[in-house]
Amino acid sequence: MTTTAPHLLGNFAPVPDELTVTELSVTGSVPPELTGWYLRNGPNPREAASAHWFLGDGMVHGVRLEGGRAAAYRNRWVRTASFTRGARPYDEHGNHDLTAGVANTHVVRHAGRTLALVESSHPYELDCRPGHELDTIGAYDFNGRLHTPMTAHPKTCPTTGELHFFGYGGLTAPYLTYHRADAAGELTVSRPIDIPAHTMMHDFQLTSAHVVFMDLPVVFDLAKARAGAPGMPYTWTPDHGARLGVLRRDDPHGAVRWFEIQPCYVFHTLGAHEEAAGQRLVLHVIRWDRLGDGVDVNGHGSLWRWTIDLAAGSVREEQLDDRSTEFPRIDDRLTGLPHRHGHTSTAKGPDGGAIHRYDLRAGTVTSHLFGSGRTPGEASFVPADDTPGGPGWLMAYVHDAATDRSDLVILDADRLADPPVASVHLPRRVPSGFHGNWLPDA
Template sequence: MTSTPPHLLGNYAPVTEELTAHELSVTGRIPAELSGWYLRNGPNPHAAASKHWFLGDGMVHGVRLENGRAVSYRNRWVRTSTFTDGARAFRDDGTRDLTAGVANTHVVRHAGRTLALVESSYPYELTAELETVGPYDFDGALQTAMTAHPKTCPTTGELHFFAYDVVTPPFLTYHRADAAGKLLLSRPIDVPAGTMHHDFALTGEHVVFLDLPVLFDLETAMAGGGMPFRWSDDYQARLGVLRRDDPHGEVRWFEIASCYVFHCLNAFDDAGRIVVDVMRYPEMWRTSADVAAEATLWRFTIDPASGTVREEQLDDRAAEFPRIDDRLAGLDSRFGHATVLEGDGGALLRYDLHTGERTAHEFGDGRVPGEAAFAPADETPGGAGYLMTYVYDAATDRSDLVILDAGDLAAEPVATVHLPQRVPFGFHGNWLADR
């Protein structure tokens, strides 16, 4: 008898219907300045089965806010070629099909396009109603996959991203598109093996790559065992630094202690040094592709003059899904946020990165938050704003969109939007304001 794996049970289990609901019930008051969509992507296998949580078909859940009202909720599968036609990453002749993927990890907006992302294939463009337009390859210029964690420079509007390959070199490629969506740069980065590059960091002057000891494992891949990566004690963890004003120049590598990082909180330049804040795991996937370890907030301070990196732990509470006010991406953002899952409930944390102070909003037993996106309340980067997250309520087996005052995180929610169904645990999303 085969038991159901944990990633298909409880609120990890997929929902089976695409719904559209209007005029949602609200407890509290939705701030009138919030007009737009809150979108979040995540795995929702259409066949109700997948070999790993990371591998389910992408589904985007969206709530429309306007004039103090929760106008609508809708959820839609991203109709990739894998979803519609069963396309696979490699065709029978061995060539790569970059339209094949699950587009289940993130949803971002750039140059007027809303893109659903996964790191193994092309992005998929969505309409405002979350219908799938099709794969997007930057008008034919993109010849690799695209990370699910691109960075938009708030100064130039450029989109910085990368792709990694685990089969043939180059194993890492850095890309840059302008604010209008034109791909300007694609250059290979020399790394010695096919490592899993999930995220990277961007500052005003630098790009920082994380080359860490989770490597493609052919034996696992051939066995069809889900995520084909395993921890290596022999691979040197390191950070690669590229100057933004010399994008074809040298990448300098700085060794660090073995660890793994799924997500960077932020990075910035500081008097000749480069500060990178991350959620750090001591190791990852040593014997299986289950996330058993816990991440905590750490800081890497790279000193190019001395060739060294200072590594320090900033907080001891286990958390993930770090976010900032994205208008400060690559700059010195005083505040950051992350999500805690503990026992049967969870919390959102607010880090004051200047003072070291930490504030929490505890949701209580049976109420579990996901990643929280920052929604600005005014035109001042780093100023007043709100945190938005889907919260699963085990007592009702439904989910809410909870809106919190980022500056008074411990207070009661500003508003709770009650959804017509549960939103399965997922990955990343954004507040996409109309303006």
């Protein structure tokens, strides 16, 4: 008897087609200041089958807001080389096709380009011109300069406008390369970093003067990859150890200092900043005690703080909250800088799904509870004015199991427990997915 995998059931199941629907109904009032697209990426396997939730073909779901109106909903598969012609990452000779990926994890904007990202390949550029929204332009390699995959979690420095990112993986060393593109989109730094094995490195962090990498014990298993074993070809390997690598931004080709921590895994970091004249780096992360082999995610992550003492050569590890939560976000204008608030999502709890606002200074949490059967995805922060860390909204897709439909919910970040400012009712459900952003027209 054939059993359907859990990542293909319920709201994890893919939708079968692409839609364009205009003039959506709204409960509440869409803030009139908002004109642009909310875009969110996620896996949506075209053949309605994939070996792991992380491996489905990318589909971007977008809602267009215009001056108080919910003007349109559109969803489009990202037409990668894997999607259009079945390209595979490696041929029989071990050659790596960096255009062969599913582009299913994030969607960001840099230097006027909108990029759909997955960490195993090059990004894919999307067309956001009127009438072409979310059409795929093609793979993007920074004018021929990018020769590794690109992380799905790049960081834009709010001071310089530079985009910091990395590529990891491969069958041979170097297993990690740090990259930097300037505000105009030109790739200016590509620097290999020596690590002993190909470990799954999903995210990293940026401060005003440092870059911090995470070498954690989820290690690539070539035998699993060759055998086509279920799940992802990675194995939880605590003997590999866990450590944080610190690189000075003003010396991108200089030495990386490594700091050991307790074995764990981190998919996503909330934010990082510097204290004590740059001698302490403070990172907030969603820490998992471990992952199952094949990247089994049956456990849960919770909010922790890591403080790297550069002078003492040590790391202090502190759990800040024990609730199950993921998908952390801040006001991106404070990337690498001190920030008071962070936001996370909980898919299921005693009162249904929730979005949380952590006050990292006061040590308090405010939550918006959606009720039984309503499940939020990642909540992106949308600024209401030009003040970093100031007022704003949180946007997230929320699935309702009772109707099997989804809404784009807009919450007041400063009054999170209040009813939504607006709920934009979508013509279909948006499958559970990963990351996205509000991309204003301006």
